[in-house]
Amino acid sequence: MQRKKLLILSFFLATLHLAAFAQQPKLRVEPAFWWAGMKDPSLQLMLHGDNIGNLKPVLSQTGAEVKDVIKVKNPNYLFINLNLSNAKPGKFTLQLKNGNKTVHRYTYELKQREAGAANREGFNSTDVIYLITPDRFANGDPKNDTVKGMADKLNRSDKTGRHGGDIAGIIQHLDYIEDMGFTALWVNPVLENAQARTSYHGYSTTDYYKVDPRFGSNEQYVALSAQAKQRGIKLVMDMIMNHIGSEHWWMDDLPTEDWLNFQGDFKTTNHRREALQDPYASAYDRRLHTDGWFVESMPDLNQNNKLLATYLIQNTLWWIEYADLGGIRMDTYSYPDPAFMSEWTRRVMEEYPNFNIVGEEWSLNPAIVAYWQRGKKNPNGYTSYLPSMMDFPIQGALTTALRDDESGWDTGWLHLYNVLATDFLYADPQNLVVFPDNHDMDRIYTQLNQDAALTKLALAYILTTRGIPQIYYGTEILMHNEEKDDHGIIRTDFPGGWAGDKTNAFTGKGLTKEQLEMQQFTKKLLNWRKNAKAVQEGELTHYAPYKGVYVYFRQKDNEKVMVILNKNEKPYELELGKFAPELNGVKQGTDVITGRTYDLGQGKITLPNKAPLVLELK
Structure with a gap:
C-alpha cells in the first residue's frame, strides 16, 4: 500500500513538473552555445521571447561577464554582450529576471575547442573542389523527403521542386568523390529554407543556425565534415550574407526598424556592381546595387545595423568551429555593404589565419573581380581581406575561345590568352578559383555544343592552369541541359543517386562509351594532379x-x-x-x-x- 502511495505521489510531482515546463515561456538564444578560448573574447547573444526587453540578465558563472545589455524598440528582443576573457569551458545558467522573479532560465555552454582549431588549413591550390547541389546529388534517406510543417514537398517530376537529395546521400558516396580524386567539397546551401516553393537550391535562408530537415540535421552536417576529412577532403560551406528568405522567422517579428534595406519600401537591385568602383558613379546607383532586393522573396539585410552585422559574423565563426570547415564560398559578394564585408572577412581571417574564403563576383572584367581580393591596392582606398575570388573572367574567356574559330588575328585561343595576361591586376592570382561551369550557368558540355573533345580541352585547361580548380557534379559524365539557362534542368539529378535509376554514374552502369571516357579522363587528371607540385604551385x-x-x-x-x-x-x-x-x-x-x-x-x-x-x- 505504501509503495502504491509513493508511486502515485511520484506521478503527481512529475505531472506538476511537466506542467510547469510546458507553461515556461519560449526563449530563443542565438548562438545557442559558444567556445572558450576564441581569439576575440567578446560574444553577443540575441534573445527572442515575449516581452523580454525589460528583463535583467544574470549569469551564474563568474568567468563570463556581462559587458552591456542592448534594448531595442521591439520589446521581444534583448541583446547581451559578454566578455569571455576569463571564461573556462563548461556550462552556466543565464537567468532573465523581473525583480527577484526568474522569468526565463537557460543553460549556456562554452565548449572546449578542438586542438589546432585556430590553425585549420583552408582549401588552396593543391586542392580540386567538387561542387554539389545536395537536393540533386543522391537521396540517402527517403524518410526526410517530405517534412511535416514545410510547404515545399517532394516532387521529383518538377524541375524546380524538391527531389530528395540530402546530406546522407553525399556521405554514402564519399568513396566515389575520393576515388575520383577530389580533395574539397563545396555543397550548395543546406540551411533551413522554409519557402513555399523552389526551396531546393538553398539560397533563401530562414534559419541561420539550423540545417534544413529535408537535407538532414546539424549533426549529420558535422558527420559529413568529419567523414570527408578522414578521406582528405575539406568541406566548403556556401554562405549568404546579403539576403534571407521571406519566411525567415525574423520576418514575423523584425528586431529593429532598419533590420532590412528598404524595409517596408521594396526596391529591386540594379545589379550595377561596376558602380562600386566607378569614380563617376552616383550615390543613388551605388546604394541601389547594395541595398536593393533580388526579388520580393529575398529580403535584403542591412549590414549597417551593428547588431545584425555582429550576428552574421558570429554565425560564420560558429559554423567554422562547429562543423570544422575547410573553407567558405560567399554568395554575391559585392551585394552586401562593402564596409561590412571587409570587416566580416577581417574577423574570420583574424580568427583563422590559414583559412580560405572565395567570393562570388559575377563579372567578366578582371579589374572588377580583382578589386575584392586581399592585398589589392584600390584607388578609392577600399581595403579587402578576402583571400580568393571565383574567376568568372577566365570561365567566360575559356568557353568563348573554344567556341570561336581560329581564322583571325584575335580569335580562338587568343580570348583566353588575353584574359590570363591581365593577371597583373590581381594581388594573388594563384588563389583564384577556376571552373568550367557551376550551378548558375549552362553545363560546360552544353556551352560547347555537346562536343566532348572540346569539353576535354576545357577540363585539361582548368586542371592545369594557375589557381584552384572547381568541377560541378556531373561534368565528369557530360551532364547537359537541353533547355539553356534553365536552372532546374542545369541542376538535374545525378544518375544513380536514387533507387530505381537505370543509369548509375557511381558504378558506371548504363553510361555511354563517351561518358565513361570522360569520367576516366577526369579521374586520371585529378589523381595525377594530387602529386603534381608544378601544376599545384x-x-x-x-x-x-x-x-x-x-x-x-x-x-x-x-x-x-x-x-x-x-x-x-x-x-x-x-x-x-x-x-x-x-x-x-x-x-x-x-x-x-x-x-x-x-x-x-x-x-x-x-x-x-x-x-x-x-x-x-x-
Missing part, C-alpha cells in the same frame, strides 16, 4: 596561341609540365624551336592522360587532333 609561362594550338608550361623546382591544347580537327605538326628556353634540353615528355611518351629531341611532334597533351618533362 609552379610558375606559369604561356606562349601566344598559333594556328589553333595553345602551349604553356608549369614549373616548380626540378618538376616541369608542358600543356599543349590543340583545337584543330586534324593532327598538327608542332615545331618546338621557340619553346627551347622552357624545354632546356629536355628530350622526352610523357602524356599523363594516355601514358604515351613523345620524343622532343627531333624538333617537332605530331599532336593528336582536337585533344590536350599534358606532358611530364624528363
Whole structure:
C-alpha cells in the first residue's frame, strides 16, 4: 500500500513538473552555445521571447561577464554582450529576471575547442573542389523527403521542386568523390529554407543556425565534415550574407526598424556592381546595387545595423568551429555593404589565419573581380581581406575561345590568352578559383555544343592552369541541359543517386562509351594532379596561341609540365624551336592522360587532333 502511495505521489510531482515546463515561456538564444578560448573574447547573444526587453540578465558563472545589455524598440528582443576573457569551458545558467522573479532560465555552454582549431588549413591550390547541389546529388534517406510543417514537398517530376537529395546521400558516396580524386567539397546551401516553393537550391535562408530537415540535421552536417576529412577532403560551406528568405522567422517579428534595406519600401537591385568602383558613379546607383532586393522573396539585410552585422559574423565563426570547415564560398559578394564585408572577412581571417574564403563576383572584367581580393591596392582606398575570388573572367574567356574559330588575328585561343595576361591586376592570382561551369550557368558540355573533345580541352585547361580548380557534379559524365539557362534542368539529378535509376554514374552502369571516357579522363587528371607540385604551385609561362594550338608550361623546382591544347580537327605538326628556353634540353615528355611518351629531341611532334597533351618533362 505504501509503495502504491509513493508511486502515485511520484506521478503527481512529475505531472506538476511537466506542467510547469510546458507553461515556461519560449526563449530563443542565438548562438545557442559558444567556445572558450576564441581569439576575440567578446560574444553577443540575441534573445527572442515575449516581452523580454525589460528583463535583467544574470549569469551564474563568474568567468563570463556581462559587458552591456542592448534594448531595442521591439520589446521581444534583448541583446547581451559578454566578455569571455576569463571564461573556462563548461556550462552556466543565464537567468532573465523581473525583480527577484526568474522569468526565463537557460543553460549556456562554452565548449572546449578542438586542438589546432585556430590553425585549420583552408582549401588552396593543391586542392580540386567538387561542387554539389545536395537536393540533386543522391537521396540517402527517403524518410526526410517530405517534412511535416514545410510547404515545399517532394516532387521529383518538377524541375524546380524538391527531389530528395540530402546530406546522407553525399556521405554514402564519399568513396566515389575520393576515388575520383577530389580533395574539397563545396555543397550548395543546406540551411533551413522554409519557402513555399523552389526551396531546393538553398539560397533563401530562414534559419541561420539550423540545417534544413529535408537535407538532414546539424549533426549529420558535422558527420559529413568529419567523414570527408578522414578521406582528405575539406568541406566548403556556401554562405549568404546579403539576403534571407521571406519566411525567415525574423520576418514575423523584425528586431529593429532598419533590420532590412528598404524595409517596408521594396526596391529591386540594379545589379550595377561596376558602380562600386566607378569614380563617376552616383550615390543613388551605388546604394541601389547594395541595398536593393533580388526579388520580393529575398529580403535584403542591412549590414549597417551593428547588431545584425555582429550576428552574421558570429554565425560564420560558429559554423567554422562547429562543423570544422575547410573553407567558405560567399554568395554575391559585392551585394552586401562593402564596409561590412571587409570587416566580416577581417574577423574570420583574424580568427583563422590559414583559412580560405572565395567570393562570388559575377563579372567578366578582371579589374572588377580583382578589386575584392586581399592585398589589392584600390584607388578609392577600399581595403579587402578576402583571400580568393571565383574567376568568372577566365570561365567566360575559356568557353568563348573554344567556341570561336581560329581564322583571325584575335580569335580562338587568343580570348583566353588575353584574359590570363591581365593577371597583373590581381594581388594573388594563384588563389583564384577556376571552373568550367557551376550551378548558375549552362553545363560546360552544353556551352560547347555537346562536343566532348572540346569539353576535354576545357577540363585539361582548368586542371592545369594557375589557381584552384572547381568541377560541378556531373561534368565528369557530360551532364547537359537541353533547355539553356534553365536552372532546374542545369541542376538535374545525378544518375544513380536514387533507387530505381537505370543509369548509375557511381558504378558506371548504363553510361555511354563517351561518358565513361570522360569520367576516366577526369579521374586520371585529378589523381595525377594530387602529386603534381608544378601544376599545384609552379610558375606559369604561356606562349601566344598559333594556328589553333595553345602551349604553356608549369614549373616548380626540378618538376616541369608542358600543356599543349590543340583545337584543330586534324593532327598538327608542332615545331618546338621557340619553346627551347622552357624545354632546356629536355628530350622526352610523357602524356599523363594516355601514358604515351613523345620524343622532343627531333624538333617537332605530331599532336593528336582536337585533344590536350599534358606532358611530364624528363
